[in-house]
Amino acid sequence: MQQKISLVELQHLSKLARLKLTSLEEQTYLPQIESVLEYMDILNETDTTSIEPLTQITGLKNITRNDEIKPSLDRSNALSSASKTTNGFVVVPNTIKK
Amino acid sequence: MKVTPIIGLEAHVELKTLSKMFCSCDASHFHAQPNTHTCPVCLGLPGALPVPNYTACEWNIKLGLALNCSINKYSFFERKNYFYPDLPKGYQITQLQAPFAINGYLDIDSEHIRINRAHMEEDTGKSQHTVVDMQDMTLIDFNRSGVPLVEIVSEPDIRGSAVAKKYLIKLQQIIRYLGISDADIEKGSMRCEPTINLEIITNNGQTIYTPLVEIKNVASLSGVEMAIEYEIKRQLLEWQKSGIIKTKTNKTTRGWDANKLQTFLQREKEGSADYRYFPEPDIPPLEFTDEQITKIKQSIPELPDAKKQRYIKDFSLSDYDATTITNDFETTQVFENIINISKDIKFPKFVANLILGPVKTYVNEKQLNISEINLDPSKFAILFDQTEKGSISMTIVKQFIIEAIDPKFDIMATLQSRGLFQVSNVSELEEFAKQVIDANPQAVKDYQKNPNSLGFLIGQLMKISGGAANPKLAREILEKVITKGLK
Ligand SMILES: [Zn+2]
Numbered sequence: 250m251q252q253k254i255s256l257v258e259l260q261h262l263s264k265l266a267r268l269k270l271t272s273l274e275e276q277t278y279l280p281q282i283e284s285v286l287e288y289m290d291i292l293n294e295t296d297t298t299s300i301e302p303l304t305q306i307t308g309l310k311n312i313t314r315n316d317e318i319k320p321s322l323d324r325s326n327a328l329s330s331a332s333k334t335t336n337g338f339v340v341v342p343n344t345i346k347k
Numbered sequence: 348m349k350v351t352p353i354i355g356l357e358a359h360v361e362l363k364t365l366s367k368m369f370c371s372c373d374a375s376h377f378h379a380q381p382n383t384h385t386c387p388v389c390l391g392l393p394g395a396l397p398v399p400n401y402t403a404c405e406w407n408i409k410l411g412l413a414l415n416c417s418i419n420k421y422s423f424f425e426r427k428n429y430f431y432p433d434l435p436k437g438y439q440i441t442q443l444q445a446p447f448a449i450n451g452y453l454d455i456d457s458e459h460i461r462i463n464r465a466h467m468e469e470d471t472g473k474s475q476h477t478v479v480d481m482q483d484m485t486l487i488d489f490n491r492s493g494v495p496l497v498e499i500v501s502e503p504d505i506r507g508s509a510v511a512k513k514y515l516i517k518l519q520q521i522i523r524y525l526g527i528s529d530a531d532i533e534k535g536s537m538r539c540e541p542t543i544n545l546e547i548i549t550n551n552g553q554t555i556y557t558p559l560v561e562i563k564n565v566a567s568l569s570g571v572e573m574a575i576e577y578e579i580k581r582q583l584l585e586w587q588k589s590g591i592i593k594t595k596t597n598k599t600t601r602g603w604d605a606n607k608l609q610t611f612l613q614r615e616k617e618g619s620a621d622y623r624y625f626p627e628p629d630i631p632p633l634e635f636t637d638e639q640i641t642k643i644k645q646s647i648p649e650l651p652d653a654k655k656q657r658y659i660k661d662f663s664l665s666d667y668d669a670t671t672i673t674n675d676f677e678t679t680q681v682f683e684n685i686i687n688i689s690k691d692i693k694f695p696k697f698v699a700n701l702i703l704g705p706v707k708t709y710v711n712e713k714q715l716n717i718s719e720i721n722l723d724p725s726k727f728a729i730l731f732d733q734t735e736k737g738s739i740s741m742t743i744v745k746q747f748i749i750e751a752i753d754p755k756f757d758i759m760a761t762l763q764s765r766g767l768f769q770v771s772n773v774s775e776l777e778e779f780a781k782q783v784i785d786a787n788p789q790a791v792k793d794y795q796k797n798p799n800s801l802g803f804l805i806g807q808l809m810k811i812s813g814g815a816a817n818p819k820l821a822r823e824i825l826e827k828v829i830t831k832g833l834k
Contacts, residue, residue, distance in 0.1 A: 314401065
């Protein structure tokens, strides 16, 4: 049977998702994702020719707000879940590669 | 060999709404204390629900219409997924399949620049790089996170750096006329990213394309121009050296170094960008009716090109003067406010000369904005009337319009007290003329042989009038008295 997802594709996906997978994990997830994609094949058998594509399922539309300012979070509260802060900034490792 | 640059421009414009795009935090972030305008939505905390700012959507449509775009009556937001520390959710809410505005254009001189889209999205947080505890660190301020951003994408229709600059200036003017953003490149409320490559027709008739390059971090209009110029030269040299041509995957990103005046290769992304866009499930689609779109269209003010043509047609301004005034929206507001006070057809031209002359010089010297100074229309009217009567010289007008910025400055009283009224009274001037003619018989004879020599006699007349004679009238009267004698 033809594979639906290759190891290279899995590695690409995990990289995009910032996940570091061990080769053991890769071997575990590969068949799992494979079976999810096989399930999609079953869904694909449904005839959807007369059905409009859907981009959302709530049936709502035009949910907007007026342009008004409401109070923001207190800064100490806003920063409380950051692992490192200084002078009111969130600190992260340097993003410029030298 | 024939080399043609192919340039497309992406411009990001921060809207000046009061609140952010998907939450009610204050959208102002310039000089605000870091991380004081944040909430669960713009910090990307789990469970937060984004709700679009209606004004921002409306302004995007307004800009789209001003850029001759079609409006998608049905549109929706999507998620663009990537990881970066200034993007707390791990995705940016933007538009891909159904942006608010598509297929527009701008005409720059004779060039027709097509606009692919003007879509709505949110800004990211702001990073700055520094050293903390002897380590290189990046500091993040999320005040800018979620500020409404419109991205305007041109087609690759631009063929040179000068047109690119003109396109950006025009875009900036239209945005400012609409009052939806300051569109200030230096302050970052407008950001431009040119994408450029070259079409080269070689001597043996072969057409090749150099690899695409996107230029980032250009923080001024002249920077855009210089970066494009640099890149044209660099790509040509690079091709001559390596022979590498454009493929589907060899697009690179280069930064602009404003000190060295050159572009430099930024870290190449491994593999092509893979943003895995999908419709934003938290925000229901938006539908605008024809009536709503018509109403937005009607709210668009007269735009720079139309205004310029009207100034030329209705006020007989020169193309140059009309262009210079309409380049800056605030100047048009000041100009129109002043000219409303008089119906005289010569008044607008008079006002334009003062605004583009002494007022502009003054504002530039003081580094002020023209709307920040007090230009009282009635004072323009007084100076205009006195000029029309010939009672004051243009030198005095130019000086007084600046002094009159002080609301206490009384033009008529000062003209009187400083003795600056010109003598335009005909009999007084005739008396001066007679004295000059009597005292200078030789010069009168010279004039009768050579009419160009009248200048000397005018000078003599000005002298005995103590500089007060109206020079234009003095000339007319001297000519008349010499040729016809006194009546
Ligand atoms: Zn917020």
